[in-house]
Amino acid sequence: MCLAGLVLVIRRPRVPVLSPAKVAVPAKARAAVTPNAPNSPFILQLVQVTKQTSDSTTLRFVVNSERKLDARPGQFLTFSFLFDGKKETRCYSICSSPARSGYVEITPKRVKDGCVSVFLNDRAAIGMTVEATGPFGQFCLTPEDKKIVLLAAGSGITPMMAMLRYLDDLCLDTQATLLYCVRTRDDMTFRQEFEELRGRLKNFQYHVLLSKPDADWPGARGHISREFISKNVPEIEGRVFFLCGPPPFMEAVRRILTEMEVAPERIRQETFGGAGVGPKPPLLRTAETGFTIEFASSGKTAALLEGQSLLEAAAAAGVDIPSACRQGQCGTCKTRLLAGYVHMTAEQGLDPESRARGFVLTCVGHATGNVRLDA
Ligand code: FES
Missing domain, CATH: 3.40.50.80 (Nucleotide-binding domain of ferredoxin-NADP reductase (FNR) module)
Structure with missing residues (x-):
């Protein structure tokens, strides 16, 4: 048996282990941890900032929640940051070991002319709280990977x-x-x-x-x-x-x-980057499908273009639907479908409850007729 707890103390003196009440390090080796279905957000509090390179910083957050943040190695979280009067949503891979479930670390790299990455590298202050949903993603180590x-x-x-x-x-x-x-x-x-x-x-x-x-x-x-x-x-x-x-x-x-x-x-x-996280360049699509999309809460209706996702159609119509990964992974863009049919090219970001309540992932959702969204 591998005494992981003991090994952590001996092998990793550089990593301060928080109080046992806050950090769950398994007493013995586990081959894998249970994935956590997307649910209500975790509240995370920034407790440590470590400069890695001239343009990247590791931020450690403790999880202020009864619920355990059960990640698999390689997954990411979707964060909502509030600063300068704006709410910005971004996905960041977890870089800490999921075996240490009481805290989570990310290492954002400052992007030239970026917004959130610049804030996190230059201005994130100890004590700051953020909301995060997840963990998400299929890019992870499994017990079979030897x-x-x-x-x-x-x-x-x-x-x-x-x-x-x-x-x-x-x-x-x-x-x-x-x-x-x-x-x-x-x-x-x-x-x-x-x-x-x-x-x-x-x-x-x-x-x-x-x-x-x-x-x-x-x-x-x-x-x-x-x-x-x-x-x-x-x-x-x-x-x-x-x-x-x-x-x-x-x-x-x-x-x-x-x-x-x-x-x-x-x-x-x-x-990451490109077609994934971050704003997409304006679309040059012009061919109309003949279908319309109605945004019930905003009172707007627009024509749908060939190949256009519901999220793209919303942006073009001036309807704000929050998004992050734009790959159907994180669930940030989920919106209730009130009428019509939608085909999704990925569904990992949709938990069973949301699916049952009629939510769709707008970033990877394409209408197959006229649709009405609760947006
Ligand atoms: S933005 Fe992540 S699932 Fe749509």
Whole structure:
């Protein structure tokens, strides 16, 4: 039996363990934790701010709720931040180990000309409270994953960190190889901790690829390539590949893995930026479907365009429906359908109760006739 609680104290002196009443570290190893269905928001309070790099900061929140925040390693939360008189909703991957369910950490990277990411990096103050729903997402480690390859670029490293910390906390002997692509040495998040994990986890390997290395950098240089993956993962049989990074990175890695004949079911991916989180560029669709969408609460009606989601139609009509992931994962955009039929391309963000009450996910919902929404 692995005495995870004891190991935590001995192995992880850098991580202050909060009082037992607030932090639930399992007394013995668990192979997995139960996923939490989307429900009412958690109230989280910021208790610690740690600078990681010049443009990324780890924020630790304690969970001020009777309900336990049961995440699986790799999942994300949808946060509602209130500042400067505005409410902003964003999704952030959890980077702390889900084995420590009394607190949760995220590491937002400051986005140039960003809004929430700038606030979180520069102005988030200890004591601040936020609402969060979730955890969401299918991008997670399962008990069956015994050999994993984590391919991360930029801030795509955060869900990978949650997975590795989880392996460490539960003393799991999963074979894990992390391939981390980042611009410069100074942009490497969690650098010190990866070195420590390398010493503690006997089945962990860690390779960094810098696209803009300094002259003294002794490691690999350039962009993600088949050579880099093959060199560091010589045996791909039986491995599950986790991909997280910006869209161009994801496309490149997918293409390479396909060339290497990795089966699609052994590839899991999480995209951020681009078509996922954040505002989408204005649509150039013009062809009308002949269907109309009526927003009952706003008293507005609009024509639906080809391929247009309900969320896009609402934005075009000036009807505000909050959204976050725009991938059908988080449930932020759920809205009650009062009349008509809607086809959804994903439904993970819809809990059974909401589904039974007639809610639809507007970000991935497309009308198949005239529809009426409670918005
Ligand atoms: S915005 Fe996340 S499910 Fe629609």
